[in-house]
Amino acid sequence: MFSKKRIIVSAVASIAFAGVGAFSTQFGTTAIQEVQASTWVNQYITNNNIKPVGIENREGTFNRWSGYRNGVGRPEGVMIHETATPNATAEAEVSYFNRNWPVLQTYVHAFVDANKIINIKNTDFLVWGAGPNANQRYIQVELCNVNTPDQFARSISNDAFYTASKLIQYGLPFVPDKTVVTHRQATNWWHDTTHVDPDGYLAKWGYDMGQFNELVGKYYSNLKSSGSVDGATAPQPELPSDGSVVKREGKVTVTNPHSFAVPLVAFREDGSTTDSNRGLAKESGWYTDQQRSFDGHVYYRVSTNEWVQDSYSSFVAW
Ligand SMILES: [Zn+2]
Structure with missing residues (x-):
């Protein structure tokens, strides 16, 4: 499904990437155009050996405990959102929604930015992220808005890791548009909301769901085979020779x-x-x-x- 795209990617990656170094320190119009024409993000993650941070589980204030349509602990995939709130970190979004969800009538499972993945609701239970049809089926994760290309690449790595980890946790296959979906798709399918995130925000950084899914797929298969996103088995420290546990x-x-x-x-x-x-x-x-x-x-x-x-x-x- 991605093979055709991948050929195009590798053909432009090395050229496009040359512009990225300049872009990360110099946030000019020319650089943005250069980036939009490229597929620099996944390449940048690989070239800079960017690794996702761990998932912090911090149960929040959302006190509803409903199962999905298939039951407690039976989500059908992960739905990707974007907060559309400039300069709001994952930490800031977590405090805001923990305080205000009863008024806003909105709550998601996790917020992700360049430095953190904060999971605030046990994903065995549904949240209120995208209307009843989507909530009944999907884990809901919000990508926070960041300001630099480096932060964007790190936030994408974290978002892809969260997504792949949740698919594996629930024994779900990786199927783009089925087990990894967007709020925009939920809107198109069920019309419960009018939101079309995260596509516009991703496009701003020269990114799209096809590329995001390539990264999720890579993390998913590497995590499954080796337990790490880059497919390397982490070296285990030697066990004590005296037999202690x-x-x-x-x-x-x-x-x-x-x-x-x-x-x-x-x-x-x-x-x-x-x-x-x-x-x-x-x-x-x-x-x-x-x-x-x-x-x-x-x-x-x-x-x-x-x-x-x-x-x-x-x-x-x-
Ligand atoms: Zn959304």
């Missing part, structure tokens, strides 16, 4: 070519292991919160005192 959260996927089950062990007081009488189904994924080393192997904890050996498992940190 290290707290390290992630997902452990287990397999066993020799049996239908994967063996578990328990640790005795003296640090030695004993076989558990239970096992894990092979090809299954488990939450793990602790690790320890014993006899040349890493063990991942999957319940109170049940551990799976690294020979049977692969670990991805959260």
Whole structure:
């Protein structure tokens, strides 16, 4: 779907990018035109090794707890908005909506700017972001307006990360225009509101949803395969050789070519292991919160005192 576009992108990227360095310090008309004709944002994120910040979960004041049309914890995707409020940071928007949502009758799940991703409502429950049809289906995230190209690129990286993370959290596929949608699309589909964000704001920076979706798709597949947006597995610090337990959260996927089950062990007081009488189904994924080393192997904890050996498992940190 994007292959044709990608060819055009790579053809112009290197030329267009030469103008970006000047643009980031010099905010002139010529530079804006140059940027609008380019696809500099995703390239700038890659070239400058821009990484998204983490998601801060700070439950806000919105005290309604309604599930989506498919139920609590069953959103169908992420809807992208833009605040249309110059100079308002994510932090400022969060305080404003936490104070005023009862009057405004508006509340979203998260605000994103160049420096922060602040999630203010548990995304298992719906919010009031774009009219009843959209609210019943989608997680709602607002992109805050920023002032420089560098800030814009960082805010886009954060927005794409939030979007990809939420799709993965809810086991949703990445399908542009279906699981990643805009307020403009909601307006076209259901006419509950008249808003057409975020397209105009993105266009101001020479950006569009096609390019945004390319970035979301990249983050989505990298996060799924390696747990990081750039596809690199983060180096894990060595575990202590004395066998002491290290707290390290992630997902452990287990397999066993020799049996239908994967063996578990328990640790005795003296640090030695004993076989558990239970096992894990092979090809299954488990939450793990602790690790320890014993006899040349890493063990991942999957319940109170049940551990799976690294020979049977692969670990991805959260
Ligand atoms: Zn909107």
